Amino acid sequence: MKTEVASMEKGTKLSTNVNKKKSTIHISKILKHAFIIMLGVAMLYPLIWMFSSSFKPETEIFTSPSFWPETFTLANYVEGWKGLSGVSFGKFFYNSFFLVSLAIIGNVMSCSMAAYAFAKLDFAFKKVWFGLMLMTLMLPFHVTVIPQYIIFNNLEMVNTFWPLILPKFMAVEGFFIFLMVQFIRGIPRELEEAAEIDGCGKIRMYWNLILPLALPAVITTMIFTFIWTWNDFFGQLLYLSDINKYTVALGLRMFLDAMGQNSWGAMFAMSILSLVPLFAIFIFFQKYLIEGIATGGLKG
Amino acid sequence: MEVVKRIWKRNWIGYLFLTPWLIGLIGLTAIPMMTSLYLSFTSYDMFTSPDWIGAQNYLEMFQDRKWIASVKVTSIYVFLGVPLQLSFALAIALLLNKGIKGLKVYRAVYYVPSLFGGSVAIAILWRQIFGGEGLINNLLAYLGLQGMNWISSPDTALYTLIVLTIWQFGAPMVIFLAGLQQIPVDLYEAARIDGAGRFKQFVRITLPMLSPIILFNLIMQIISAFQAFTPAYIVSGGTGGPLNSTLFYTLYLYQNGFTQFQMGYASAMAWILLVTIGIVTALVFATSKKWVFYQG
Amino acid sequence: MKKRHLLGILLTLVLMIVSACNSGESASSDDQGSGDSSSTENQTDSGSGETGNKDAEEQEQVEIRFTWWGDTGRNEIYNAIVDRFEEENPNITVKREFGGWTDYWDKLTTQTAGGNAPDVVSMHQFYVSDYARRGALLPLNDFIDSGIIDTSNTPDSVINSGKIDDDVFMIAKGITMSGYVYNTAVLDELGIDYPDLNWTYEDLEKLSKQVVEASGGEIYGTSDYAGGQLQPNFRYYLRSLGKDLFTEDGQLGFESDDLNSWWAMWDSFRQQGLIPDAATTTEYEGAPLEQNMFVTGKTAFSQIPANQITLYQNQFDEGEIQIVRIPTPVGGDSGEFIEGAYLSVTESSENPEEAAKFINFFVNTEKSLELFKVEQGAPGNTKMSEFIKPLLEAPQVRTVEFIENTVELAKPAPYSPTGVTELEQVYKDNASAIAFGQMTVEEAVVDFMDQAERILK
Structure with a gap:
């Protein structure tokens, strides 16, 4: 903070002297960074707190006022990783990755297809279907959860991954359809017309033109599907019972029981580990959001 | 025959692309939805078969003071939380769009709160920040000010949850960022040549070009804010307290369905909510013709 | 340029499919092995x-x-x-x-x-x-x-x-049976006598006063048990007055006077500062065991089921967690049930x-x-x-x-009718309305009795 103030004063002095324009840009840049960093700390506070708690002994977590662990321990990680009944957290991670991979494929494929149809194709009752699609988003899931459970129970799919995967291949998450619709509508018509003149059919158009051009939306879908599926515990809670099928989200809740003793240390430790893939995916995919596969670049 | 052929020719490709979604709609979504609509006219305790009671559930709602409280809470949450979260997300997205060093790191850092989702850790953190002996009060005490119990006073509890919503602004931010990438760079170049300042560029280029995405974020955040459940569920421990001040609509719906075994009433609540969201969404769409700009 | 990016994405997709298929097989083979760990x-x-x-x-x-x-x-x-x-x-x-x-x-x-x-x-x-x-x-x-x-x-x-x-x-x-626990180390330090196994709400009030005084207002006597669940606290109270929550045929088993005296007693504790104010109570309401008021040393007495003594003992480095009965009103009978x-x-x-x-x-x-x-x-x-x-x-x-x-003191306790969760919600809401000063005890009682009639109809 101090240095910022100092440099600001220095900046104001400078600005009165010589190159007014340049120095104001300089100041505003520093201010910008200072602002971003300070806000960033507020964003990160919980993560840092959880990270430091994960190295504290169980008894110290809520009692010790100190931010840093007084006694540093890895016991939480060791304990937590053990999981339950000989099924380790490694298995839970494996299951989560399995679930998430299929969910991503399903969502990207089915939602982009539907989105293309809604955004660019012409067919009867389009508006009706689109309205219905939005409507499916408006009903709280608590009242559909039991009928849905009955359906999957009749299909004998309870305690398998199917109830969690199948819907993704059927574009049940209208959120992503609507997202891609908005992006695909933004693709200039001239591009399509040009492709049409080259003899490109609708299917090839979808694959060769629309999907690549809507890449920011596709990437966004991937990131969100990953994170939301990873974190969504309610569906997993209802449909997965066998501990061999447990996911990370369920594994984490195993450490907590409102009527008993909570294993906070292990829970924090495993939470930190479970954030790693989420963070990694975000970092990995976000570069596609930065470099910008803007339409301008494509023309060349 | 000719007619059939013509209809087929006009429609087949659209429906082809729509097929997976249509299967899902019919097989997985429509039946549960229709079931819940039916149940909303019954008294259904989940374990025995439902009894038809007509519109009684719907009529009862208007005399249920907890229902009224939940409507109030949710309205405040929607009308305050959504605009605040969206403007914050847009501001940060613009800030982190281009031309700053360390962009990748900053973006990732700003997304961190959203990674937590509905984790129980949030509940603990919120108590640590807004509790009677929390961070905020310590800061206030440092300044010589008397704090209060933010998360458990009926006057402030809801607002701490709105802060939580704003804090988890990552999803709309990422969508804004993705939208910003789609704006052709040459538009800005052209504007610069014309001598348009940065503010003018923002108003003339960024906002209109981003408007479909703003529309998307607006509608989606409205829908999800009306259905907000997790923040209150984890922070208030599912009670909706103090004094129903965080009793979100869906939280009350959940309490009715899952703890009081009144799924008929919960279903009726759900359908009222659906109609409300539907009307609000339709209104937004109606105005969108004035301000949303689609290329091509 | 553009195409290479897409290729990268597609490749990751393919990789994911492959890995997914593999794990798909292993998951299904688990199934056939009749499933368990x-x-x-x-x-x-x-x-x-x-x-x-x-x-x-x-x-x-x-x-x-x-x-x-x-x-x-x-x-x-x-x-x-x-x-x-x-x-x-x-x-x-x-x-x-x-x-x-x-x-x-x-x-x-x-x-x-x-x-x-x-x-x-x-x-x-x-x-x-x-x-x-x-x-x-x-x-x-x-x-x-x-x-x-x-x-x-x-x-x-x-x-x-x-x-x-x-x-x-x-x-x-x-x-299990419910009781009040205290930590011997805490009471020793404050120089306060341990409560008797059979104690009354008057004793609770007296001891709480001592706790508050001796700790300089740092420690409350006990948590606010005016609301929350209908049992055990309120139910014990009713039973020691020879009544109960419900009758065998599912009607209310007590009068408005009983509820009135119960809420009035806790309200007076609150006015005297023996129990926490409403906001503090709410803050700790959903707290996990490790963070509740008793474990964090903010109350001297706490009502728990006896089987949790070990859980509580584990939270303290010093002292023994001892348990006594839930207090009875003066001259009251025993309220125990299993x-x-x-x-x-x-x-x-x-x-x-x-x-x-x-x-x-x-x-x-x-x-x-x-x-x-x-x-x-x-x-x-x-x-x-x-x-x-x-x-x-x-x-x-x-x-x-x-x-x-x-x-041995336990007497039979009939099970509640089906509307009990809804009624409990009213009880909880009204108790907290009193605590926050939004309703007087009298108003809250009248409202509760009205709603009970509607719910149990």
């Missing part, structure tokens, strides 16, 4: 080789599902008990499902409504009326009569605590007999109790209760002693 499965297989091979060949292979709520410690114990059962009954496989308290009930509700309830479920007094009165549970009378579930060593009072009207719907895994954690068989079970057999093993055999000890309360079977005593640690001994002392 493989390591435990192996153990039981090798262990059961000799014991019951003949039976196993004659009898059909049966699978039952057993579900419970609990923390990680309990999960280990119950898994081990189930392993031992499978060892003794090689023809029965027990699939296990478990989760924390809240998750447990959400899931069980959905499973029951969805027609996929487990065979043996853990039951609790809060929910048993909801399940039993709606026909989700199987009456166990026949199994008791035929001796599949042996109750010869279980006192009638314990058996009755699992009865709704005339049918036994649940068998106690463990019984609480506990129970096992039930669901109505939809396809193998109720095996399910009953499992329950019998769980509550009546040394092999099981040796592991169970007092995990969810003292064993209901008196013989087993004696058997586990030498196995216990000091806090667990205190649990058992307290339960034995107070269970």
Whole structure:
């Protein structure tokens, strides 16, 4: 903070002297960074707190006022990783990755297809279907959860991954359809017309033109599907019972029981580990959001 | 025959692309939805078969003071939380769009709160920040000010949850960022040549070009804010307290369905909510013709 | 440029598909291996080789599902008990499902409504009326009569605590009694006498005053028990006045005066600063055990079920957690009734007999109790209760002693009618409205009585 103030004063002095324009840009840049960093700390506070708690002994977590662990321990990680009944957290991670991979494929494929149809194709009752699609988003899931459970129970799919995967291949998450619709509508018509003149059919158009051009939306879908599926515990809670099928989200809740003793240390430790893939995916995919596969670049 | 052929020719490709979604709609979504609509006219305790009671559930709602409280809470949450979260997300997205060093790191850092989702850790953190002996009060005490119990006073509890919503602004931010990438760079170049300042560029280029995405974020955040459940569920421990001040609509719906075994009433609540969201969404769409700009 | 990016994405997709397919196969092969956690499965297989091979060949292979709520410690114990059962009954496989308290009930509700309830479920007094009165549970009378579930060593009072009207719907895994705990170290430091096992609300008030004074206002006497759940606190109070929450036929069992004096008493405690203000109470309402007011040293006394003494003891470096009865009003009778954690068989079970057999093993055999000890309360079977005593640690001994002392005072307690959760919500809301000063005690009582009439109609 101090240095910022100092440099600001220095900046104001400078600005009165010589190159007014340049120095104001300089100041505003520093201010910008200072602002971003300070806000960033507020964003990160919980993560840092959880990270430091994960190295504290169980008894110290809520009692010790100190931010840093007084006694540093890895016991939480060791304990937590053990999981339950000989099924380790490694298995839970494996299951989560399995679930998430299929969910991503399903969502990207089915939602982009539907989105293309809604955004660019012409067919009867389009508006009706689109309205219905939005409507499916408006009903709280608590009242559909039991009928849905009955359906999957009749299909004998309870305690398998199917109830969690199948819907993704059927574009049940209208959120992503609507997202891609908005992006695909933004693709200039001239591009399509040009492709049409080259003899490109609708299917090839979808694959060769629309999907690549809507890449920011596709990437966004991937990131969100990953994170939301990873974190969504309610569906997993209802449909997965066998501990061999447990996911990370369920594994984490195993450490907590409102009527008993909570294993906070292990829970924090495993939470930190479970954030790693989420963070990694975000970092990995976000570069596609930065470099910008803007339409301008494509023309060349 | 000719007619059939013509209809087929006009429609087949659209429906082809729509097929997976249509299967899902019919097989997985429509039946549960229709079931819940039916149940909303019954008294259904989940374990025995439902009894038809007509519109009684719907009529009862208007005399249920907890229902009224939940409507109030949710309205405040929607009308305050959504605009605040969206403007914050847009501001940060613009800030982190281009031309700053360390962009990748900053973006990732700003997304961190959203990674937590509905984790129980949030509940603990919120108590640590807004509790009677929390961070905020310590800061206030440092300044010589008397704090209060933010998360458990009926006057402030809801607002701490709105802060939580704003804090988890990552999803709309990422969508804004993705939208910003789609704006052709040459538009800005052209504007610069014309001598348009940065503010003018923002108003003339960024906002209109981003408007479909703003529309998307607006509608989606409205829908999800009306259905907000997790923040209150984890922070208030599912009670909706103090004094129903965080009793979100869906939280009350959940309490009715899952703890009081009144799924008929919960279903009726759900359908009222659906109609409300539907009307609000339709209104937004109606105005969108004035301000949303689609290329091509 | 553009295409290369897309290629990268596609490639990752393909990789994901490949890896997904692989794991898909392994997941489905797990299925065929009849599902359960493989390591435990192996153990039981090798262990059961000799014991019951003949039976196993004659009898059909049966699978039952057993579900419970609990923390990680309990999960280990119950898994081990189930392993031992499978060892003794090689023809029965027990699939296990478990989760924390809240998750447990959400899931069980959905499973029951969805027609996929487990065979043996853990039951609790809060929910048993909801399940039993709606026909989700199987009456166990026949199994008791035929001796599949042996109750010869279980006192009638314990058996009755699992009865709704005339049918036994649940068998106690463990019984417990509620009481007030304190930490000896805390009271010693403040120089305050320990409360007597039989104390009154007047004593509570007196001691709380001393606590507040001696600690300079840093420590409250106790938490605010004016609201929250209807039982045990309010129910004990009513019972010691010779009344109860509900009558046998499901009507209110008390008058507005009783509720009035109850809420007025707590309100006066609050005015005197003996219990926390409304906002503080709310803040700690949903707090986990590790962060509740008693554990964090903000209250001197706390009401808990006796089986949790060990959990609380684990939270403190100094002092002993001691337990006394819930206070009675001056001159009041005892309000005690048996609480506990129970096992039930669901109505939809396809193998109720095996399910009953499992329950019998769980509550009546040394092999099981040796592991169970007092995990969810003292064993209901008196013989087993004696058997586990030498196995216990000091806090667990205190649990058992307290339960034995107070269970003799326990009188039957009829189960609540089905509207009870809604009524409890009103009770909770109105109590907190008083605390926040939004309603006077009188207003809150009138409103409660009105709503009760509507709900119980």
